[in-house]
Amino acid sequence: MDYGLTGKRALVTGSSSGIGEGIARRLAEAGVTVAVHGRNPGRTSAVADAIKAAGGQAIAVTGDLVEDGAAERIRDRIDAQLGGVDILVNNAGGRFAGFNHMDWFGIPAADWIGSYKLNVVAAALMIEQFVPGMKERGWGRAIQISSGIAIQQPPVFPDYQAAKTALNSLSGSLAKALGGTGVTSNVISAGVIYTPGSDDELAKAANAFGLEDWKKEERRFALEFFHHSVGRMGRPDDLAxxxxxxxxxxxxxxxxAHLVVDGGGASAL
Ligand SMILES: NC(=O)c1ccc[n+]([C@@H]2O[C@H](COP(=O)([O-])OP(=O)(O)OC[C@H]3O[C@@H](n4cnc5c(N)ncnc54)[C@H](OP(=O)(O)O)[C@@H]3O)[C@@H](O)[C@H]2O)c1
Structure with missing residues (x-):
């Protein structure tokens, strides 16, 4: 199928693994030149190299998005190599301190601030760097990867949830600010997706559910524990x-708009 994307350029933040990697690969298959981004140089280059080996076009760009000046440095690198991007996917994110704290109480201020910086401020700064160029050219996309947890609000990871809710809000106000420019802003929220970032968390959840290896009983785990109506866990390609x-x-x-890709998890609650 021709998606009309041949010759477009995209930056996918956090595409050195997981959901971002899946998105980068899919866009490249559709003819998009992709800037693969991550913190780890080896992982980031490996994804860009794999895209090129498969016949696509990609460059690798590294930078920790919570560091001061990272957005400008990434913009300079991309401008020099691609002359801007038409599609920005704000995918990098997660819980700043890792998904290892299950209690609502006792979360240090540094974690609240860190999760906000990683999921909200980093996305806003990337938008500041790349969206003005899209406006000038009269076409573009800002796509924010959020989480179903922002609307479900289970009593865990409140710093992460609150940050993703703020990301949803930012994306909506941006859409209005971009009215009439040809540039759109949308949110795609993920349900539980099996990635390197969710691997430990899924293993812990499976143990609590009484399963040693959830992959052997994925259907039951997905339906009964996560209430995924489709009867399986999500994969990066579902988001891609x-x-x-x-x-x-x-x-x-x-x-x-806000598109929820969660196998029916949110609607089941
Ligand atoms: N997996 C899920 O179940 C799920 C559910 C809902 C929403 N999401 C959201 O989907 C997105 C991707 O999640 P994932 O599970 O694919 O994560 P992942 O497997 O842990 O991958 C995270 C990616 O983001 C990059 N990254 C992390 N912190 C960064 C930072 N400070 N600066 C720059 N890059 C950074 C990582 O780069 P390096 O590896 O190079 O460090 C990696 O490429 C996140 O926004 C997450 O909140 C995931």
Whole structure:
């Protein structure tokens, strides 16, 4: 299928692994030149190299998004090599201190601030760097990867949830600020997706559910523990397919939207 994306340029933050990697690979398959981004140089280059080996076009760009000046440095690198981007996928994120704290109480201020910086401020700064160029060219996409947890609000990881809720808000107000420019802003929220970032958390949840290896009983685990109506866990490609649509001209009439890709998890609650 032709998504009308041939020749477009994209930056996918946090694409050295997990969901971002899946998105980068899918966009490259659709003819997009992709800036693969991560903190770890080896992992980031490996994804860019794999895309090129498969016949796509990619560059590798590194930088820790919570460091001062990171957004400007990444913009300079990308401008020098690609001359800007048409599609920005704000995917990098997660819980600042790792998904290892299950209690609502006792979360240090540094974690609240860190989760906000990683999931909200980093995305805002990338938008500041890349969206003005899209406006000048009259076409573009800002796609924010959020989490179903921001709307479900289970009593865990409140710093992460609150940050993702703020990301949803930022994306909506940006859509309005971009009215009439040809640039859209949308949120795609992930449910529970099996990635390197969620591996430990899934193992802990499975143990609490009484399973030694959830992959051997994925259907039961997905249906009974996570209430995924589709009866399986999510994979990065589930998100990548949604991003491909939202990035493409097929979604020209979609802005300020929030698409939840969670196997029915949110609607089951
Ligand atoms: N997996 C899920 O179940 C799930 C559910 C809902 C939402 N999400 C959201 O989906 C996104 C991707 O999650 P994932 O599970 O794919 O994560 P992951 O496997 O842990 O990958 C995270 C990616 O982000 C990069 N990254 C992390 N912190 C960074 C920082 N400070 N600066 C720059 N890059 C950074 C990592 O780079 P390096 O590896 O190079 O350090 C990596 O490429 C996140 O926004 C997450 O909140 C995930």
């Amino acid at each position: 397919a949604a991003v491909l649509y939202m990035a493409s001209p097929l979604a020209d009439f979609v802005t300020g």
